[in-house]
Amino acid sequence: MTTQTALIVDDEPDIRSLLEITLSRMGITTHTAPDLTTARSLLEQHSPQLCLTDMNLPDGNGIDLVHWIQQHAPNTPVAVITAYGNMDTAIESLKAGAFDFVSKPVDLPRLRELVNSALKLSEPGPRDTTEADQPGLLLGESAQIRKLRNQTRKLARSQAPVFVSGESGTGKELVARMIHMQGPRSDGPFVAVNCGAIPSELMESEFFGHKKGSFTGAVESKDGLFRSADGGTLFLDEVADLPLAMQVKLLRAIQEKAVRPVGETREVPVDIRVLSATHKNLTELVQEGSFRQDLFYRINVIELVVPPLRERSEDIPLLARHVLERIAREYECEPATLTQTAIEQLRGYEFPGNVRELENILERAFTLCDDDRIDADDLHLNGGMAPASPTNGEPEATEEPRIPDGNIDLEGYLESIERQAIEKALEATRWNKTAAAKRLGISFRALRYRLKKLGME
Template identity: 40%
Template structure:
């Protein structure tokens, strides 16, 4: 579903306010159906299920929660926003307990409402995608790799093409991006899928034992070798061998690996005879192998033999909304392991996760969600349940250390200057789009306009004050 074609049911008895809100939302591309009573809204709900509901709380023939209950009884799980001019903490708690997703009070900022609607529709769309991925898990559609970002779509396409080959493959990516999952996807999509898949971490094997581990040994080949043992190459015969962290492999063994790739033969330690092996080699690394080649720690001929077919796995920070998709997947998995019921993720938590750069990639996200589910006592994961480093956005764009040129405390920048610098950085990053900047900053556009007005204008060379930031529309409020 495209968000801009989403259907919204608006229940508001104030006709002027209802008209204003519907016009504002229609300008954003939504299809809006209006109702003035609970009875009318229930009838519209039965006739055509919307994608999201915005409902006033107090209405002539009841309250908005009656519409929510009617939707639930009909089996509809819809994003539901309650608005009222008489908001109290108790009412908010009651609405959220009843299943509403958000509770807004009047006077209402249309920018704030837009942001809430966008967030809820995005999350609902991601939930549908996740359901689709789970239903197709392990099939040719997803290859067992969750993600809808264009980089993941391209990666799955490349895996399908590479799977048809028998050549060695080099899988590159930062730690925690899922290199072994990609290797398993290649194996599972290949004609070797019925054969064994053997994975070994080259960094986890002592150098003096590595040759024996890979190629096997004869009885008596060295002290402690009481009986002959098959190596990993022989164990993977007819299938696939993943050499993870291949950059940690000693140079002497690299030469023997190159011979295996060229000849398809291995020689066990202590043996006078070579043995044929039928193995496809997949190599994975987070290292910069071209630099290792220059430094002399990795063989150039082996690198070019592996690099012929290479894949790059994108870092999590490059994958946009996949963070949300993966977070919901990990929440479901963790909830199942902990024997918990259905858990959801709050909007604030989702924004915190989206703002964090995840240097540990998908592995770090999975660990953070495991902790969050462990400490979550209700049915919604909140920011307080996440690790402190993520809550405090230690990976954020503002580098406070670099903002302090020396140890002279009197010269440290003020909070106002840091705020101005950060706002300018965000505005540059979004090419002056005030609506997008406000979303990233977690404020409404009115506040952003005030912050921009209080800072020095930035010129684009045309001489006009503030001309670097094109106007994205005047912020509006509804009272």
């Protein structure tokens, strides 16, 4: 087994000794330097798996060393030791490319967590998920998507908070998931939460957990999202939807790396990386006063912009093929292919719903096309569904469905009508699916798709 090495850079002998003893007890060989000049020389000689540097040094500062390492030893993660409470310096070091930071006086358990995470970067890396069987949101060969993939790989090596911005449907959660899976936390949990979907009165309990009996309905203790993500990544989607009162508590939890469950008197430490996203313009919300500037500053250390699909139309054929292959596997059919006319129509479409809309369009076209070929007419890019007409030349008299009074669960109501029509056709054809599909005026594939979707197989 290869011995792991670390470089400690600090001009205070007592701090160097403390760090050296701590790392030595972890089985790590250490080298020490009192200044930048010595540190650069040792980095060139030993190529350590980790560098810990103080911020204030006799011949410069820690951020100077971060910049130098980015240029000359990019595979060596560097963590900066900052003065207590100096969050501005910590954020500056992360922006410069530091892996992480730790504040003085150094909390040794926190230091050991940081060191273990950093050393995982020199181990055989986790599986690169770029070509994995995901929804295909980051597939493509356009300059924009190549840049985005490179950025996610680079950011995976850091612990800096990343803010993912982009329109709805572009794949912000997948970007966050890829940062997690390609980094040292890949063995830990990835917890995604839609901040806009949690009722405001339950937010504190959902995020931080609660003690049994702490409020009416708290029949048992609950960990909450922060503690569920311990050792991994917490992804805050639609973070702009958080109410101001919760923004204050979230900021404290992120800065202190600890949460206080509802009903508890003590804080519980958590080791998480925070990634966040929204389709809204967070800068404008800060100016309006509906989003706290200090929280924005804390979560937006590095911004990653996911391009809309219309700006990378050359990726559409590859994306479409990937989506159609996934749909075919899911419904156990042969994959459909797109005609050149259909491809050109897709490439000329604006896609306001981005890749999510492309998936919906192709799933609908898959059920409507004939002979495993999707033509332009099957796409219905204006949003309309093709009227299904019976193909046996004998259209049946149809009854006007009774629409219930009052509030309607539209999805459930339409599903029930679809289910009844399919059951009726199957009974009339003695459960011959080919004949039932013909009777319904849809393709056999469309019937199989609907049977699977409705759980009627």
